[in-house]
Amino acid sequence: MKHRCRRSLEVIIIQKQDLLRIHADLAKMKNSYEKIGYRKEFEDYDELCITPVHIHKSKDDHEKAIFLLSSELSIVAEEHAIYQIIKNKRRAGKPRIHSFAKNGIKDVFNDTPEKKPEKKSEEKNKNEKAEFEKAEFEKAEFEKAEFEEGLA
Numbered sequence: 103m104k105h106r107c108r109r110s111l112e113v114i115i116i117q118k119q120d121l122l123r124i125h126a127d128l129a130k131m132k133n134s135y136e137k138i139g140y141r142k143e144f145e146d147y148d149e150l151c152i153t154p155v156h157i158h159k160s161k162d163d164h165e166k167a168i169f170l171l172s173s174e175l176s177i178v179a180e181e182h183a184i185y186q187i188i189k190n191k192r193r194a195g196k197p198r199i200h201s202f203a204k205n206g207i208k209d210v211f212n213d214t215p216e217k218k219p220e221k222k223s224e225e226k227n228k229n230e231k232a233e234f235e236k237a238e239f240e241k242a243e244f245e246k247a248e249f250e251e252g253l254a
Contacts, residue, residue, distance in 0.1 A: 118161045125164055126154040128171045135178050143178045147171045 132144055152159050152167040 118164070121161060121164045121168065122154055122157060125168050125171070128168060128175060129154050131175055132171060135175070135182070138182075140178045140182070143181075144171075144174055147174055 132147070136144065147167065147170050150163075150167050150170065152163050154164075156163075
């Protein structure tokens with residue numbers, strides 16, 4: 103397999119032994135996804151009839167298998183991640199599947215429910231500000247008295 107870097111015209115050649123190792127690692131990932139129920143997603147790869155133990159197959163055959171398996175694994179991994187997020191939301195007491203169907207994937211990743219900001223009345227703001235200023239003044243007076251006692 104030749105890979106050309108865009109920065110330099112350096113050609114990287116991967117040996118067949120390395121391809122078999124990559125193929126074996128991807129096959130392990132495939133097996134773990136099949137154990138949890140993702141079998142149909144790997145039908146195209148299974149139709150190739152090329153597994154990592156078929157060392158007599160050509161290097162090109164293993165390349166094809168690796169590319170096909172990695173693309174199928176990426177799709178399954180994405181589906182599984184979305185499933186896990188939805189499952190965790192249910193456990194947290196926030197079932198939002200119906201809103202997921204309506205609003206799309208953005209709603210699944212939104213951890214906080216939408217809240218409309220409360221509009222505080224001007225009077226309430228003035229009261230809070232006055233209370234804060236009063237507390238700050240009392241704090242400053244207390245610190246001043248402590249300081250003066252320390253000098254005496």
